[in-house]
Amino acid sequence: MKVPGIPFKQGRNAYDDRDGQKFGIAIHATDNTATAEAEASYATRRTDGVGSHFYVDGDSVVQSLDTRSRAGHAGSSTGNENGISVEITGRVSASRQWWLANVAWDRLAEVLAVVCREYDIAPRRATVAEMKANPKVRAFYGHNDMRLAWGGTSHTDPGPNFPWDHLLDRVKRAMNGDEMELTDPIKLVTGKGVAYSSPTTTVAGVLSSTNYYVLQTRNSVLAELADARVREEAILAAVTGGSQAKVLEAIQAQGEQTRRQLAEQAATEAARDAELRALVEQGQDGTLDATEVLRRMGELLATAGQGQARE
Template sequence: MKTEATGRIGTAVLVAVLTVAAGRPTLAQAPRPQVDDWVPSPHYTPRSSRAIRYVVIHTVQGSYRGALSWFQNRRSRVSAHFVVAGDGRLGQSVAENDIAWHAGNSTYNALSIGIEHEGFVSDPGSYTEAMLRKSAALTRYLCDVYGVPIDRGHIVGHVEIPGATHTDPGPHFPWDHYMRLVQEAGRDPDRERRQRADFLTRFSNVSRRSMTVAQNDDGHMDIFYVGQNQVILHQWQRGPNQHWGEIEPMPGNPRAQEIVAGRNADGRLEIFYLGLSGIVYHQWQTGANQHWGPVMPMDGSPRARSIALARNSDGRLELFYVTPAGAVQHQWQWAPSGALTSRGYWSYPVPMPGTHAVERVAVALNADGRLEAFYVSSNRAILHQWQLAPNQDWGKPRPMDGSPLADSIAAVANADGRLEVFYLLGGAIRHQWQLAPAGAPVNGRYWSDPQPIRYAPGAVRRMLPLANPDGRLEIFYLRADASVYHQWQDAPNADWGGVTPVRGAGHAAPIKDLIGSQNADGRLELFYLSGDRSVWHNWQEAVNADWAPAQKMPGDPRPLE
C-alpha cells in the first residue's frame, strides 16, 4: 500500500491484469483447472485468514500416485494442496482455504499454496509440456483469485523458502518458460475485454454539457453530443477498434442540457438526459449493440442540476442527482438491467441521508462491492458517504480525512481495489487514496492525507483519469493555455511518473474540453472539443504506446460548449 511519506506502494505489484483483494473476482480471472483426483490428506491446519501471498513450486522426487498416497499416510506429517502429473493430470489433497504442510516453514505455509510436480530434481525430462501448462494454468488461477503478484518474488521454489532444507524444484525446472505460461494461461481476449469494461463501471459517469462516450457490449464505442438547439446526436465506431461512422440524431430528437451514459448488466447502453426544464429522461438500447428505444422520463420525474451514474456490485444502475436546492437524491433499478419487478423498473427518487449544499457528486465502487459517493459542497469542502453493505442503504456523509477543498473531483478505483480521489482547486491537482481496499483501517486510519501529485502541472482547467488495460491509472490535464498533458502510474497501484504533452493533441488546439475511453483492445482514445466547436480525436497506436496525431471526427459534430 502507499506510504504517507512517499505515496508509493510498499511492494510493487507486477501483474499484467487488474486484481482486487483476495477471494473476490479479478478483472481477468483465469478459469479454475479441473481437479481429476481428490485424495484428502489429514495433514493440514484450518486457515484463519484468506491472505495468500505465495505459490510454492515443488518436485515430488517420485510419482504422482505415490505423492497422493504419501500425503494420505498418517505417519508422513506432510502434504501439499495440489500434485501435477507428467501427463497433466491434476490431484488435490488439501483445500485452498486450509494450510498444507509443505514448505517446512510455518509462516510460509500459512501464506502460501503448494503445488507438487511428478518427477525428480535430477531429471530434466520430468517437466513435460503437459505438466507445465496444467501447473501454470493452476498458478494463474490462484494468483488471480488471491491477488498474488505474477513474479518470481511470489511464485517461488521450495528451495527459496527461508530455512529450506530441500533443493526442489531443482536446477532443471524451466522457470522462464513456466512464468511465460503463467502470464498466458487462461487468456480469452473477449472475456478480458468485457471484464475491463466492467471494471470501468467502478468509476461513476458524471453528466457533461457537451459530450460523453461509452463502450458497447461488443467493444465498439458510441459517442453522444449535445448539438445545435441542444438536440442529442450520436455516432459510433463501425466495429470494435475501427473508424467512426456518420452522425445521427438520437431517436425521438431528445433535447438536453447535460448527458451521461452507462452500460447495463446485460450489455445494453443507457443514456440519461438532464432536460431543458431540469427533468431527467432516459433512453436505452433495445438489445446489446442494437437500436435505441423511445425517450422516457425517469420514474418520479426528478429535477436536477447535475447527474452522476454508477453501477452497483449486483449490476443495478443507480442515479444520483444534485437537486436545485443542493440536496442529493438517488434512485435505482429494482433489478439488474432494469428488468420488470412487482415494484416496477426503477425506484422513485429518495434523498441521500444528510446531504445539503452540494454542488457536484462523483461515485465509485469499493473493492468489497459498496458504492461510495463524494461531494463538493458549496464551501468547496469534500464529503463522502457509503453504502453500509453492498447494494444496501447508505450511512451519513462525513468530511474527508485532511479536510480537502476542491472545485471539482474525480473518483476512480486502483487495480487493487483501493479508491483514489482527485481534486482540482484553483488550477492545482491534489489526490488522496484509501490505505487499504474497501477503506479497511491501517493503524487506525482509512485514507491518506490529501497531497499534490508529484510532477503534476499547474493551471489545470480539466482533469480526466482513465485506466490502462494493465491496471495503471493515467490522468490527462487540460491546461489554461489549452494544451493537454498526461502522466501515469509507474506500475499498477504505484506512484506517478513525470508529465509529458499528449503527442498530436495540438492539432485540435485550442482545446476547450476533453473526454476519453478505452477501445476494445485496451488502447485509450481521447476526444477534444476545439475552440470552433469541432470535435477531434486521437488514440494510442498500440496498448500503452504513444499517440497518433489528432484528427477531426467524421461528420463535423458541433457540440455546445
C-alpha cells in the same frame, strides 16, 4: 478456493490458516516419478502432517487442498502459512530437458493463472533477499528459496535445473489468454483434447464473454435506477397544481414497479449462476462430458446476452 475443471481429492492434512490469506506460490519437486493421482491418493492417508494444495505430473493436475487451507509443505510456519504449495513429480536432480518434457505445462499454467488472479500473485520468482525482507511478497518461490529465507528444512527442491523461465512464461501467457484454445480447459476436465467448432471460442473468449455478461448485468441495474430517477423527476414536472400526496403516491408506485423489475432480474441471474456452477460440478465428477458442459455453458451465456438485449 477449489479451481474449476480439475480433479479434487481431499487430502488428510488440511489446517486452518490463521489470517485466511496467501501471498506466494511455492514450487516443490516430489523427488520421485509417481503420478499426480498417486501422490494425491497418498495425501489422503499420510500421517506425518505433510500435504500440498496441488500435485502435477506429465499429463494432469490434481488439487488436494482448498487454497484457503494451510498445508504442511515448507518446513517453516512462515512458508506453510503464506504459501500455496505445488508439488511437481520429478527428481531434484532431473535435467532441464527432462522437466520440459515431463510436466503438463499448459494445464499447470491455466491452474496457476486462476490462483494468481485470485490472490494477486505476480508471475515472477522472488529473490531470497526479498523473502527475508517481506515474508508476504506476492510472487513464486521454490522450496530451496524458503529454506534459505525462513529455515526449517533441508530440502533443496525443485532443483538446479528446474525451468523457472518456462513455468513463469507459461503462467504469464495463460493470464493473458495467449494461444489457449478451448481444448485446454477440456483437457483440464478429461485429460484429452477435443476439437470445438466455433472459431472464436478460446479460454480468453469465454472469460471475456462471462465478464461482459456480468458487466452488462451491472449496467442494466444502474440504467434501471437512472431511468427511475428520470421518471420521478418527470412526474414532479408534470404534476402542477396537484397535491403533494398525489405526487408522492405516483413516485412510490413507480418506485415499486422498478424494485419489482430489479428483483425479478436478480432472481433470474441467481438461477443462471446456479446452473453454471452445477455444470462445472458435473464436468468435475464426470456426470457430463466436458464438451457437453462447455456447450451448455455457452447456451446459458448466449441466452443471458439475448435477455440483456431485449431489456
